[in-house]
Amino acid sequence: MSARRLAFERFPGMASDLALCDCTTWRVGGPAVALRPGSRGELADALGVLGDEGVPWFVLGRGSNVLAPDSGYDGVVIILSGVLAGVAWQRSDSGFAVDAGAAAPLPPLAGAACMKGAGGLAFAAGIPGTVGGAACMNAGAYGSSLSGLVESVEAVGPGGTVRIFPACECRFGYRSSSFQAGGWVVSGVRLSLPAADPALLRAEAADHLRRRRETLPLDMPNAGSVFKRPPDDKPPGRLIEEAGLKGLSCGGAMVSRKHANFIVNTGEAASADIVRLIEIIRERVEAASGTTLVEEIVYMGGRDLCAREGAR
Numbered sequence: 187m188s189a190r191r192l193a194f195e196r197f198p199g200m201a202s203d204l205a206l207c208d209c210t211t212w213r214v215g216g217p218a219v220a221l222r223p224g225s226r227g228e229l230a231d232a233l234g235v236l237g238d239e240g241v242p243w244f245v246l247g248r249g250s251n252v253l254a255p256d257s258g259y260d261g262v263v264i265i266l267s268g269v270l271a272g273v274a275w276q277r278s279d280s281g282f283a284v285d286a287g288a289a290a291p292l293p294p295l296a297g298a299a300c301m302k303g304a305g306g307l308a309f310a311a312g313i314p315g316t317v318g319g320a321a322c323m324n325a326g327a328y329g330s331s332l333s334g335l336v337e338s339v340e341a342v343g344p345g346g347t348v349r350i351f352p353a354c355e356c357r358f359g360y361r362s363s364s365f366q367a368g369g370w371v372v373s374g375v376r377l378s379l380p381a382a383d384p385a386l387l388r389a390e391a392a393d394h395l396r397r398r399r400e401t402l403p404l405d406m407p408n409a410g411s412v413f414k415r416p417p418d419d420k421p422p423g424r425l426i427e428e429a430g431l432k433g434l435s436c437g438g439a440m441v442s443r444k445h446a447n448f449i450v451n452t453g454e455a456a457s458a459d460i461v462r463l464i465e466i467i468r469e470r471v472e473a474a475s476g477t478t479l480v481e482e483i484v485y486m487g488g489r490d491l492c493a494r495e496g497a498r
């Protein structure tokens with residue numbers, strides 16, 4: 187049975203057709219079928235059925251670090267919703283305990299934390315992802331990352347099992363976590379935030395947002411940093427700039443002139459254009475500096491699928 191038929195037959199109230207270009211910040215991607223579980227129970231049911239039927243799935247947050255294939259995704263895209271976007275705050279002795287649903291958007295959460303005097307999240311004010319995506323990617327900026335605040339992660343696994351992973355079991359690293367291996371969908375995160383001066387936190391967040399406006403190409407569709415920072419080397423943006431690649435284009439994909447580690451969609455970029463440009467950048471940076479860049483972005487369905495020319 188096709189993924190689409192299965193989704194609509196087994197989950198009529200939860201299934202919908204979507205265009206991936208409407209659900210990713212690169213504004214790239216073809217058709218797919220989505221399931222939108224609105225609770226942990228619905229998510230567990232969906233994962234149980236998809237697992238039993240052997241249907242591949244991909245969990246999509248805000249799509250702000252994902253390249254989606256133009257030919258579409260031949261499985262089920264899971265988009266969390268409903269109570270999984272909720273946030274509950276509790277005062278603790280030293281600050282705040284926050285239970286944030288995986289579908290909760292990160293910038294408003296960071297904003298609320300700054301207003302309340304809950305420290306540690308100001309770095310996230312301009313990261314346009316969800317809490318689940320940020321946990322999976324261990325999102326970070328300005329020397330901080332989400333893992334530094336995580337007490338535990340609740341996730342739903344293959345057979346619909348719900349498990350709480352203490353932070354020490356999440357294998358957090360630089361832009362990485364155990365959840366990148368697939369199999370588990372983060373349904374919520376418990377954060378521990380120290381008390382701090384709200385005025386200072388607001389000023390810190392405002393400063394980060396100003397720096398982002400000044401240095402990032404926020405006026406064009408993009409997916410944030412394309413490559414991870416190589417260990418013991420210059421940041422990728424510098425290496426790409428020094429290789430003379432700012433402004434280089436493949437079809438509708440272009441190395442941003444404002445920040446060389448960003449690829450922007452100039453209007454009609456295909457996923458294959460972006461994959462080709464990534465390969466050219468990697469080859470030329472390697473030739474110029476000897477450093478091999480590794481992608482931070484995630485290829486939905488794999489790199490080869492995204493490299494395929496598809497109907498747009």
Ligand SMILES: Cc1cc2nc3c(=O)[nH]c(=O)nc-3n(C[C@H](O)[C@H](O)[C@H](O)COP(=O)(O)OP(=O)(O)OC[C@H]3O[C@@H](n4cnc5c(N)ncnc54)[C@H](O)[C@@H]3O)c2cc1C
Binds near residue numbers: 314
């Ligand atoms: C303008 C811009 C600026 C950015 N700045 C930063 C920055 O400063 N620092 C930074 O770290 N990132 C940055 N990013 C990248 C991106 O916003 C982060 O990686 C973010 O955490 C991704 O969240 P998302 O919800 O969009 O996840 P998606 O992009 O939808 O998904 C990313 C990965 O997480 C997985 N995933 C999503 N939700 C879940 C879940 N519930 N359970 C398990 N896996 C899940 C997906 O399957 C995928 O593998 C930026 C992006 C943009 C567009």
